[in-house]
Amino acid sequence: MSKIKIISGCYGHREGILNIPKSEKDPPFEVSDAEAERLVSLGVAMYVDGTPEFHKKSNAVPDNEDIENSASTPENASKITYSPDMSVGDLRKAAKELGVTIPFGSSKEDMANLLNEANEIPTLDVESPVL
Numbered sequence: 001m002s003k004i005k006i007i008s009g010c011y012g013h014r015e016g017i018l019n020i021p022k023s024e025k026d027p028p029f030e031v032s033d034a035e036a037e038r039l040v041s042l043g044v045a046m047y048v049d050g051t052p053e054f055h056k057k058s059n060a061v062p063d064n065e066d067i068e069n070s071a072s073t074p075e076n077a078s079k080i081t082y083s084p085d086m087s088v089g090d091l092r093k094a095a096k097e098l099g100v101t102i103p104f105g106s107s108k109e110d111m112a113n114l115l116n117e118a119n120e121i122p123t124l125d126v127e128s129p130v131l
Contacts, residue, residue, distance in 0.1 A: 002036035003028050004045040011044060014118065016101045032097060082115040084108040091115065 005028040012019040013029060022029060028048040031039070039045035082094060084107075091111040095102045100118045102111050 001030045002033050003030050003048040004036045004039060005029075005048050006039075006044060007046050008044050011039065014099045016099060080119055082112040082119070084112050086112070 006022050006024055006026060008024070011022045013022045013031070014020075036045070036047065040047060080094075082091060086094075086108070088108060088111070091108060092102060094100075094115050095111065098115060098118045100114055102114060106114070
């Protein structure tokens with residue numbers, strides 16, 4: 001986990017099943033290392049002191065071409081697909097890492113679907129509404 005602070009715009013931080021908006025006005029909060037790296041590389045957030053040095057990246061805001069290329073190329077996406085073939089333990093571990101609450105009695109298929117939904121990377125463009 002890495003501690004970050006939003007420096008530009010608004011971010012929908014998942015806490016269990018809720019999306020809590022985080023902006024420049026909010027205090028620092030923790031996200032997974034992968035999510036922190038993604039937000040920092042997009043220029044939306046910065047690492048907060050106390051984060052290990054090897055996690056720190058440049059806080060430079062990428063130009064429009066970099067954003068367009070990273071959003072449009074699937075090989076740059078860090079999406080992980082979960083499947084019912086995985087063990088219940090692995091699915092629950094992934095749920096905990098993503099902050100997803102799995103209802104008691106869920107089938108492995110339901111668990112995998114919840115994880116896939118939580119891990120989706122939205123495709124945004126200039127005309128997308130701001131949430």
